[in-house]
Amino acid sequence: MPYPKLLNFFPTPRFLKFSYVGVEITPSALRYAELFHDEGGLRLGKFGEKKFPTADISLNEDLRKALRELREKEGIQFAKCILPEEETYLFTADIEGTTEDEIRESIEFHLEENVPISGQDALFEFYVLPIGEEGKRQAAVSVVSRQTVAKYTDILTECGITAVSFMVESSSLSRAILGRYDLSTSLIVNLCEEKTVCAIVSQGFVQFSSTASAGGNIITEAIKKYYSIGAEEAKNLKHEKGLVKEDGNEEMLSVLMNAVSVLRDEVQKVSVYWQTHRDKSARGPIQKVILAGADAGIPGFADYLSASLKMDVSLADVWTNVPRYEKEVPPLGRKESLSFGPCLGLSLGGLL
Secondary structure (H helix, E strand, O other): OOOOOHHHHOOOOHHHOOOEEEEEEOOOEEEEEEEEEEOOEEEEEEEEEEEOOOOOHHHOHHHHHHHHHHHHHOOOOEEEEEEOHHHOEEEEEEOOOOOHHHHHHHHHHOHHHHOOOOHHHEEEEEEEOOOOOOOOOEEEEEEEEHHHHHHHHHHHHHOOOEEEEEEEHHHHHHHHHOOOOOOOOEEEEEEOOOOEEEEEEEOOEEEEEEEEOOOOHHHHHHHHHHHOOOHHHHHHHHHHOOOOOOOOOHHHHHHHHHHHHHHHHHHHHHHHHHHHHOOOOOOOOOOEEEEEOOOOOOOOHHHHHHHHHOOOEEEOOOOOOOHHHHOOOOOOOHHHHOOOHHHHHHHHOOOO
């Protein structure tokens, strides 16, 4: 039995600690969330979301205004930042060596065989996977270009915020919604308005991911077209009615199903790929599907996906590793919290 840490009895006062807030920047929104320890354990601190018209983040003045407000009004000086899935690469590599330097050198030697980024322009991180029955030693490797990191670092710095670390979207999300000791194989579907990220988490690490440009927006567009209404009204109707069958809405549901089938096909494609390509000696079959993201809570979507995939599908619980919210009502409602998984996963780093 491990001995309790001294700091559990004599925690550092919060005012003496740096506040590292998890920040997610997208072309249409800025989200941030902070977790910190108090006498009752982990608690949600600062959090919020700013939405603005979609634009390239390098040219988005609304984004810069929102970041400056974080610095000036919220006092946020340091941030851990999400790297979007579509701007990163993930692969599994056989590794040699025993020390971190030897493993890193082994991965670097084969980097250009696996990603379209030159070795000198690539930044990468890796996690050594448990050894399988065949005795192979492998690592899950995440790669991003230096230019991508610089893009986010420069924007934050310009607005008075220092980026202290970066983490890939799916890895951060899995840290929030899967238990610390959950080694099962899960398919996480992060359904956002403008994209869908599907990630396979096995043995505690993201081992495969895929990003589709279609997201909840295709359902919004289908509702807009059917009712001849504006985007905001269509979004509200999407979250209010969703895919639930009611008297008189059969025709609309038929239209929506054509749109939703595109999302289903993306999820199914990732599921089939994993089941047919996985290393069966080391990585298990998918045992559960977890929905996260702003559009994950569309009424009826989880049931539809479960029936299509013939698997259990559930909504993510972003408080999985924050035990106090099993008894207390969290400040973020269930529907709103589905968008904050990546930010909360970032903020959890080093606190567990």
